[in-house]
């Protein structure tokens with residue numbers, strides 16, 4: 281049961297696709313105040329758990345902290361951070377009363393979930409202009425499914441996107457890409473994608489390719505594809521300001537860039553230096569920007585990642601002038617009353633400054649709206665621009681697309697990766713905890729930079745993180761320029777890496793099938809244990825194990841030097857440990873607590889009582905997987921319903937896509 285309440289004059293975000301009639305009056309839960317902006321307050325009971333918020337910091341249970349939906353380019357995801365790249369304003373309170381809330385509001389909104397007062401849930405924002413959806417259901421899981429139905433079907437990538445991808449900021453030339461390809465193929469480690477970070481472009485200009493480094497680009501794309509690898513270029517939100525650059529000139533001429541109050545094009549510095557931001561919220565500008573993806577698609581490209589689309593601002597002209605004045609006072613006029621530490625903060629704080637987001641405007645249906653009022657919709661609409669263009673360019677084909685910044689609604693157009701994490705063990709665990717929350721908000725195709733983006737990775741961290749990545753739909757190793765090289769062949773004894781990545785390929789028939797079922801039924805691919813075992817009070821508190829699809833549970837190791845880990849089994853399960861060289865062990869474990877040993881080169885998984893899963897022989901690419909002859913792992917005398925399609929077209933509903941598999945012995 282979903283009830284919709286409208287306050288003030290909300291901006292149409294198009295997050296919700298289902299038609300829901302508006303209620304008069306106020307929701308049955310909590311207290312609403314419209315006195316100073318808007319706030320929703322609810323007194324929580326001790327046993328209440330709060331789920332949701334998608335890409336947010338901390339745990340699966342969001343209680344005990346304060347989160348702010350305010351899409352932010354912040355590479356330091358330390359525990360104290362309140363905002364990350366996404367804004368996913370959906371929560372479920374589960375306990376004495378169980379209900380879901382979706383605050384459809386496109387600007388900064390705060391979720392204080394028992395932080396200021398430990399029993400108070402308070403959601404507040406500056407303007408009382410929003411839509412609030414209140415969802416009731418049998419339990420948290422049922423509420424999540426209703427929410428998912430309400431926001432429309434999640435994005436479905438092509439099947440190759442379930443392969444393994446290698447990325448690194450700093451690959452510049454054809455030779456760099458060929459070296460990566462060789463590193464993988466020589467060591468027989470599977471690989472389907474190599475990502476192209478900003479250096480493939482000419483001067484960081486969107487929709488250009490550096491001609492010196494990539495002579496005959498389309499020939500190169502073809503050559504790589506013949507080797508089984510797709511190149512996946514990055515597209516940044518900002519368009520370089522440069523005379524003679526057609527994207528810039530067209531955008532200026534047509535008035536498609538975000539404008540300052542005085543009508544001039546707003547300028548912000550990002551990778552290329554001065555850039556303008558395409559007005560992604562304006563349908564015409566969106567169509568224009570999206571059409572530019574054609575340039576790369578026509579050269580054989582089948583997937584992209586959209587970046588810097590919070591939008592990230594290193595600094596604005598105006599911000600720089602203000603800082604200059606402060607520095608001038610300090611340096612030249614000997615005005616030293618500004619404390620030095622504050623000076624440091626001022627310099628650092630020039631990036632992504634809240635004031636900058638008030639300096640530019642969007643134009644929607646002839647109306648001007650200041651950016652900060654719709655800030656969280658920018659990355660969403662950049663990705664929508666691309667996805668709508670793909671539909672125009674090749675309507676029957678699926679493209680790989682994921683974004684850094686997002687809002688609910690974007691889940692229909694693409695996936696997300698969780699941005700610039702670090703090579704830290706705590707970020708491996710954060711990755712694990714974020715996955716079910718992202719799924720609840722519609723983002724099924726998701727994953728983190730495996731091995732960590734910033735800082736130097738150690739061999740054991742990369743192995744353990746890959747072993748989690750085996751299960752994330754997006755499985756990509758990515759690292760920042762200047763950090764230790766962390767491709768799977770960089771740490772000696774590549775057999776360990778091959779074994780783990782091969783396990784991913786062995787499991788693709790199952791993982792893809794469960795992904796597709798989750799997408800087609802508005803269901804979850806990753807679930808907290810409590811969703812599957814609602815009566816089990818211990819399961820409710822488990823934050824470091826996940827249910828994946830309907831058959832399995834994953835329990836990755838996330839601590840350095842650990843020889844294994846404790847795991848809780850809410851029912852009897854078959855413990856399968858995948859090892860290298862195609863080997864695996866099986867052991868039935870009873871319901872309860874166990875310590876399981878897991879070596880660095882092993883991938884543990886648990887099959888639920890009375891279930892089985894299909895597994896293939898490993899292959900070097902998804903296309904080479906033989907799914908005719910699948911082995912079934914699990915309990916004898918059980919069945920599995922396999923979903924399988926060509927992985928390319930959009931004919932999802934064909935009955936032939938389902939095949940019943942029986943495990944006889």
Ligand code: GLC
Pocket residue numbers: 448449477478514587588684699700758759760
């Ligand atoms: C941003 C992205 C990162 C990318 C870098 C350079 O930091 O999040 O993935 O490597 O920009 O493009």
